[in-house]
Amino acid sequence: MDALADPDLPDYDWFYARTRNGRTRGPEVARALLDAQGSPDAAFTSVRVVGTNGKGSTCAMLEAGLISAGVPAGRFTSPHLIRFEERVRVNGQEVAPARVAAFIRLARRESWDGAFFDLSLLLACTVFAETGVRVAVMEAGVGGVSDATQALHNVSAVALTNVALDHVGVLGATVAQIARDKALAARPGVPLLTTASGEALEVIRDVCEEQNAPLYTPTTHPTLFALPHAPALLGAHQHSNAALALATLRLLGYEAGAEAALAAPHPARLEQFGLEGKTVLIDGAHNPHATHALAAAVPRADVLLFGNLARKDTAATLAPLLAVAPVRVFTAPGDLATSPQELAEQYGGEGIHDSARALARALALTPAGGTLLVAGSLYLAGSVCEWLSSGFTEPSDG
Structure with a gap:
C-alpha cells in the first residue's frame, strides 16, 4: 500500500532517506525549521543530555522522575531499538504512528529541507508543544555545540554524562577535542551537571568558565549527586548515570521523582x-x-x-x-x-x-x-x- 494513501501509515522510506549525505551538521538547519514552524520549542523548557555513553539511560531516569513528580514530560532520544515512535514520548507514551504519518506528509508537501535528525527534532518539539509538555528531556545525537539540539530555546539544564573517543571523524581525534564540543553545549547562566572525570572534566571546567555556566560535579556538590541506593539498571556505570539524573532533578526542584528515577527501566541495557x-x-x-x-x-x-x-x-x-x-x-x-x-x-x-x-x-x-x-x-x-x-x-x- 502507498504510505501517502494511508493516513495512519508513516512513509518511513522517505523519512529515513533524509540522511546528511554532505548536508551541513550543526544547529542552524534545525533552528531554521523550528522558526519556520512557529518555534514550538519555546512552549516548554528543555533538559539537554549530552555525552559519549549513558545518555539513553540518563534520559530514561530523568523522564521517570519528572513524571513521578507530576510534571508533564516529554522525551526525545535516539536511535530507536525497534520502532521509530520510541524516539518521541509524552508522559511515558510513544507518539502515535498516525501523528508521525501526518508530520511526514506535511514535510514532503512543504519540501522541508532538513536531514532525518533535524526533522525528527522538529517533530518532537511540535508534539511536545501540542500536548502541553512542561519539561522535555532532549538527548543529543552527536556532540554538543555541533548537534542539532543546540538549536533549542529555553534550556534549563545541561546534563553531560561522560566523554570518550567516539565519532572521531566528526567531533575530533582526542578526548580533549571531543570534550570541548560536548561542553560547548553550556550556556550563560544555565547549569551544566556532569559525572565526567580526568582530562575531559578539566576541559569542561574551562568551557563552563568561558561560557559563564555554573558547573556541578560530584566533587563540588556531593550531596546533590548522592545516591540513596543503587538504580534498577544493572552495572556500576549506571550508578554514575543515576547520580547525574538525580542531581539534575534535585537542582530543578523535582526531587520528589528521585525514587521513580532510580527504578526506571531502559531496554537493551543489560x-x-x-x-x-x-x-x-x-x-x-x-x-x-x-x-x-x-x-x-x-x-x-x-x-x-x-x-x-x-x-x-x-x-x-x-x-x-x-x-x-x-x-x-x-x-x-x-x-x-x-x-x-x-x-x-x-x-x-x-x-x-x-x-x-x-x-x-x-x-x-x-x-x-x-x-x-x-x-x-x-x-x-x-x-x-x-x-x-x-x-x-x-x-x-x-
Missing part, C-alpha cells in the same frame, strides 16, 4: 531474558568506553554474540569482551556492518551474516544454565530484544 534454562544478556554497548563498562559488569559469559558497524573502531570495541566469553559468534547488524567472517577469522569463532541465524547458533552453543551475552550494536540489541520478546524460533532453511 536487559535479561530467560530462554529454555539459559540466560541472555543484551546490551547496546557499541564503542570501547561502553564495552569496557560492560565487561566490568559481566566479567564472565559462556557465549558472545557480537556485531557492529564498520565505521566504528571494531578492534577496540571488541577487545574488552574477548576475555568475557570463550565462544564467539559474529554477525552483521545491517548493511554497513563489519564482516562477521573476517571477525571470526581474526578473533576465533563463527561468522554468520544473518543475525537471526546467528542468534540461533549462539543459543545452541550456550550450555544449559549458561549465559549468552549480546553486544556491539544497538541495532543488533534491538533486533534480539524484539525476537526474544515475541518468542524466538530458529529460522527455517526455507
Whole structure:
C-alpha cells in the first residue's frame, strides 16, 4: 500500500532517506525549521543530555522522575531499538504512528529541507508543544555545540554524562577535542551537571568558565549527586548515570521523582531474558568506553554474540569482551556492518551474516544454565530484544 494513501501509515522510506549525505551538521538547519514552524520549542523548557555513553539511560531516569513528580514530560532520544515512535514520548507514551504519518506528509508537501535528525527534532518539539509538555528531556545525537539540539530555546539544564573517543571523524581525534564540543553545549547562566572525570572534566571546567555556566560535579556538590541506593539498571556505570539524573532533578526542584528515577527501566541495557534454562544478556554497548563498562559488569559469559558497524573502531570495541566469553559468534547488524567472517577469522569463532541465524547458533552453543551475552550494536540489541520478546524460533532453511 502507498504510505501517502494511508493516513495512519508513516512513509518511513522517505523519512529515513533524509540522511546528511554532505548536508551541513550543526544547529542552524534545525533552528531554521523550528522558526519556520512557529518555534514550538519555546512552549516548554528543555533538559539537554549530552555525552559519549549513558545518555539513553540518563534520559530514561530523568523522564521517570519528572513524571513521578507530576510534571508533564516529554522525551526525545535516539536511535530507536525497534520502532521509530520510541524516539518521541509524552508522559511515558510513544507518539502515535498516525501523528508521525501526518508530520511526514506535511514535510514532503512543504519540501522541508532538513536531514532525518533535524526533522525528527522538529517533530518532537511540535508534539511536545501540542500536548502541553512542561519539561522535555532532549538527548543529543552527536556532540554538543555541533548537534542539532543546540538549536533549542529555553534550556534549563545541561546534563553531560561522560566523554570518550567516539565519532572521531566528526567531533575530533582526542578526548580533549571531543570534550570541548560536548561542553560547548553550556550556556550563560544555565547549569551544566556532569559525572565526567580526568582530562575531559578539566576541559569542561574551562568551557563552563568561558561560557559563564555554573558547573556541578560530584566533587563540588556531593550531596546533590548522592545516591540513596543503587538504580534498577544493572552495572556500576549506571550508578554514575543515576547520580547525574538525580542531581539534575534535585537542582530543578523535582526531587520528589528521585525514587521513580532510580527504578526506571531502559531496554537493551543489560536487559535479561530467560530462554529454555539459559540466560541472555543484551546490551547496546557499541564503542570501547561502553564495552569496557560492560565487561566490568559481566566479567564472565559462556557465549558472545557480537556485531557492529564498520565505521566504528571494531578492534577496540571488541577487545574488552574477548576475555568475557570463550565462544564467539559474529554477525552483521545491517548493511554497513563489519564482516562477521573476517571477525571470526581474526578473533576465533563463527561468522554468520544473518543475525537471526546467528542468534540461533549462539543459543545452541550456550550450555544449559549458561549465559549468552549480546553486544556491539544497538541495532543488533534491538533486533534480539524484539525476537526474544515475541518468542524466538530458529529460522527455517526455507
